[in-house]
Amino acid sequence: MMNKQIILAALCSAGLMSGCNQSTEQTTAVATNDSQRSATLPAKTETDAADMDVNTLLTVNGKPVTRAMYSLYFQDRMRGVPDAKTSAEMQMGVLNELANILIVSQAAEKAGLAEREDVSASLELLKAKLLTQVAIQEHATKHQPSDEEIQQIYDAEYASQSNTEYKARHILVKEEEEAKHLITELDGGSDFAELAKQHSTGPTGKDGGDLGWFDAAQMVEPFAQALTEMEKGKYSSAPVQTQFGWHVILLEESRQSPAPTLESVKGKIQTALQQKALTDYMQGLRDSSKLVFNEKNAKQAPDAQQDASMDSSKQSEGAAEKESGDAAAPAEQK
Helix, strand or coil: CCCHHHHHHHHHHCCCCCCCCCCHHHHCCHHHCHHHHHCCCCCCCHHHHHHCCCCEEEEECCEEEEHHHHHHHHHHHHCCCCCCCCCHHHHHHHHHHHHHHHHHHHHHHHCCHHHCHHHHHHHHHHHHHHHHHHHHHHHHHHCCCCHHHHHHHHHHHCCCCCEEEEEEEEEEECCHHHHHHHHHHHHCCCCHHHHHHHHCCCHHHHHCCEEEEEEHHHCCHHHHHHHHCCCCCCECCCCEEECCEEEEEEEEEEEEECCCCHHHHHHHHHHHHHHHHHHHHHHHHHHCCCCCCCHHHHCCCCCHHHHHHHHHHHHHHCCCCCCCCCCCCCHHHC
16 A cells, blocks of 8 residues: 555645645745645636636636635635635635646546445445535524524423522541541531531532532432431531542521523523424434335444455554543532
8 A cells, every 4th residue: 555655745746635834834825835836727718718607716627616616625725724814826726726636536537436335435425424414404594493482491491490509518538437526526516617627638628618509419419318408507417428438518508599591591492492303303304214224234244354454554544533421429529
């Protein structure tokens, strides 16, 4: 297989590959390097140009390069180029690159490379993925949730929603006996915050174990359960064990949090409705499609020869780049 460096050098010298020159001076002046200047566009007579469609920038062996095609390539070519300044010279340089790509691709098609199984499969997959992306975007654009739909979801799921919030402190230690000893000290009148500063192993220890206001659902179950059973102003009469250690908890205050406003959850509701519409759309298409699975073939491992070819490619050119929460705990433990 051709060495990777040879391939890259060939592409760069022909102006086929973006990112060949990475310095700021070179990347912001695509058309100024020698290879770019040497790859000039084919000469066109005024008559030839007059015959072109207004959206055609160039023809390659009779096939048009449209403004849309050029725009897509230009955006991709300039991605990652710092402070790129568009100039006529740069635009012509990028157009030269695109022309070279199309010249080579036409030659590849003429040589029958597009009919090769791996190439044909890749082209088909790329087309399918692109069309799927466009179809999903079109569907999302045409099926925006109405204000009435959003209001209905809000009224049903959020308007009457009210949770209890707690303001608490805690002391976290490793051993149960140490936690029991701390409770004994509290029974004797010791200050909770001072004990937390002296003994707590958690990050809030320096703040006297202050956890601030939070919803019990944010905490691990044993901690939350103990908290909901406590009285305001009281500390836990027995240590509470979680995966983080042993806790002594002080409940300072509790309050009912108001229901969220429509504005605060509107985006969340809109996203959920769009996702449901998309799911229904996909399911409808699937239900109306005829799928016949060849399970025997589908479950077979990929062809060994193909795997060997892929491994060889990875060894010579490097591994291909990939395409494509833990349970809640006391706030200081995250």
